[in-house]
Amino acid sequence: MTIKVGVIGCGKIGDVGHLTGYKDCPNTQVVAVSDINEKAAKAMAEKYQVPHYFTDYKEMLAMKEIDAISVAVPNFLHAEMTIAACNAGKHVLCEKPMATTLEEAQLMIDAAQRNKVILEICMAxxxxxxxxxxxxxxxxxxxxxxxxxxxxxxxxxxxxxxxxxxxxxxxxxxxxxxxxxxxxxxxxxxxxxxxxxxxxxxxxxxxxxxxxxxxxxxxxxxxxxxxxxxxxxxxxxxxxxxxxxxxxxxxxxxxxxxxxxxxxxxxxxxxxxxxxxxxxxxxxxESGTRYQHFIHCIESGQSPMTNGTEGMKAxxxxxxxxxxxxxxxxxxx
Ligand SMILES: NC(=O)c1ccc[n+]([C@@H]2O[C@H](COP(=O)([O-])OP(=O)(O)OC[C@H]3O[C@@H](n4cnc5c(N)ncnc54)[C@H](O)[C@@H]3O)[C@@H](O)[C@H]2O)c1
CATH class of the missing domain: 3.30.360.10 (Dihydrodipicolinate Reductase; domain 2)
Incomplete structure (x- = not known):
């Protein structure tokens, strides 16, 4: 089975981190990207031959075929987007720091647990x-x-x-x-x-x-x-x-x-x-890259080495x- 991924945030780490990193993941395809900056989203879709791009990440979350989401945007957006993605039934790989407050971090952990999805934090x-x-x-x-x-x-x-x-x-x-x-x-x-x-x-x-x-x-x-x-x-x-x-x-x-x-x-x-x-x-x-580990955890159901609890401790x-x-x-x- 191919795991289909959407990446929110087509800035620096979206490019050199997530979109590059998923290329080396087996059974994985990035099918959509999203950025409020349409030029950035379009450029990233072209660079990595991604079929869909959006300026509103919520439209991307509505894509049923997407299994997993990368959150690679400024820190204040991590909680909102992670929780929305979990509630849409998507696994989430979220950038660090995972949130701006402990309350937000806890809500992210709760949302992942409630929806039975994987939450990994990019503690690289x-x-x-x-x-x-x-x-x-x-x-x-x-x-x-x-x-x-x-x-x-x-x-x-x-x-x-x-x-x-x-x-x-x-x-x-x-x-x-x-x-x-x-x-x-x-x-x-x-x-x-x-x-x-x-x-x-x-x-x-x-x-x-x-x-x-x-x-x-x-x-x-x-x-x-x-x-x-x-x-x-x-x-x-x-x-x-x-x-x-x-x-x-x-x-x-x-x-x-x-x-x-x-x-x-x-x-x-x-x-x-x-x-x-x-x-x-x-x-x-041995774990593979943080992207490979995320995909492995989705496939195996294993909790990531840097899950939400670990991200919250840092x-x-x-x-x-x-x-x-x-x-x-x-x-x-
Ligand atoms: N794990 C690591 O080693 C590592 C390294 C660098 C950055 N980061 C983290 O990655 C995140 C992004 O950092 P960056 O360096 O890529 O920043 P950046 O400014 O280069 O890129 C951020 C992107 O998010 C987009 N964006 C902003 N608001 C948006 C919204 N509402 N919807 C969709 N897209 C939106 C911006 O247009 C921009 O393209 C930060 O949390 C940062 O701390 C992690």
Whole structure:
């Protein structure tokens, strides 16, 4: 059976993420796209040979043949569109951050459950060979307990990613800035690798360079339920940008991402006997890409690795950080 997909949002991630990603999914066909900008919808339909395009996503949801929907629009629209798609009986792959409030996130989870459809949130870094290899290393016990984590993810800013995407700088449309955009990836992948939920968060945000009413930089301290400590830093003022995470463990250190010390995506340093391991990474993550995983979950009925509950946990930490900044307090998660 072919799974038929509709993509809402023909901007940057709709193009280089979803429409590109579904090309590599077996038994999958994108049959419609939608964007309020008709030119963008038409151009995307032509580029990917998609038979239908719409300016009103609700008309696309009315297409009976569509099984699944990608939501790839500005953050404030995620909840409305996801809930409408679930109520139309479609499975949903929604971009991150999943929503702008916890109430919206819960309504999305409820809508998916009520309609018995899959809801996956695009927490992209879990679907990487390096994250999945790091998880295996931690699970093997080779490094012992993770005591603390320092994580950094920065870019020069959304204007270098999607020049049309002015909404990124507007709090009403985006909810948050660099921390909601990039920091949320760090929170998700660090939660996954630490294997524990965040218990408390406190932090600071700033707007150093961008004309925006959201943060272009932020830092937060995390206390995990298992005792691990973390510091996360994200910014839109990094030139040229990059992601690196260091896990300081009982029996050594794991370097994840393009860290300053090694030009390798994953490095393990062990204390006893002193040794450095450079794990071979497969070309593809075992889970498949986030698009392949979504299709697999639709076919198998399995809950996605980054389902609505997981997306909401990451969102809760980001909202906790913003509350911490606003009130000058430590926030319980
Ligand atoms: N998972 C990732 O790694 C990743 C990376 C980049 C962006 N994102 C997320 O993807 C989402 C979109 O980001 P982007 O960079 O593609 O932004 P973008 O500005 O490039 O594209 C957004 C598109 O949505 C369209 N749109 C706006 N309102 C609409 C509506 N009512 N109906 C239909 N279309 C509408 C716009 O016209 C535009 O084409 C955001 O939530 C962002 O956080 C995720």
């Amino acid at each position: 870094y879990r679907y990487t060979a390096q994250a999945q290899a790091a998880k295996k290393i931690f699970d093997s016990g080779m490094l012992g307990k993770i005591n603390s984590v320092v994580a950094v993810f920065g870019s020069p800013g959304p204007e270098f990613w999607s020049p049309e995407g002015q909404w990124f700088f507007n709090k009403k449309l985006a909810m948050g800035g660099a921390m909601a955009d990039l920091g949320i990836h760090l929170i998700d992948v660090v939660r996954y690798l630490v294997g524990s939920d965040v218990s408390k968060v406190c932090g600071f945000t700033a707007t150093h360079e961008k004309k925006a009413d959201v943060d272009d930089s932020g830092v937060c301290s995390l206390l995990f339920k298992n005792g691990t400590l973390g510091t996360l830093f994200s910014s839109w003022t990094y030139k040229p940008g990059g992601m690196y995470i260091t896990f300081f463990c009982e029996k050594g250190t794991l370097y994840f991402g393009r860290n300053p010390r090694y030009d390798k995506p994953l490095v393990v340093e062990l204390v006893d006997p002193p040794s450095t391991l450079l794990p071979e990474l497969p070309a593809m993550p 969102l809760k930490v980001i909202l906790g950080l913003y509350e911490s900044m606003e009130k000058g307090i430590t926030v319980e998660i």
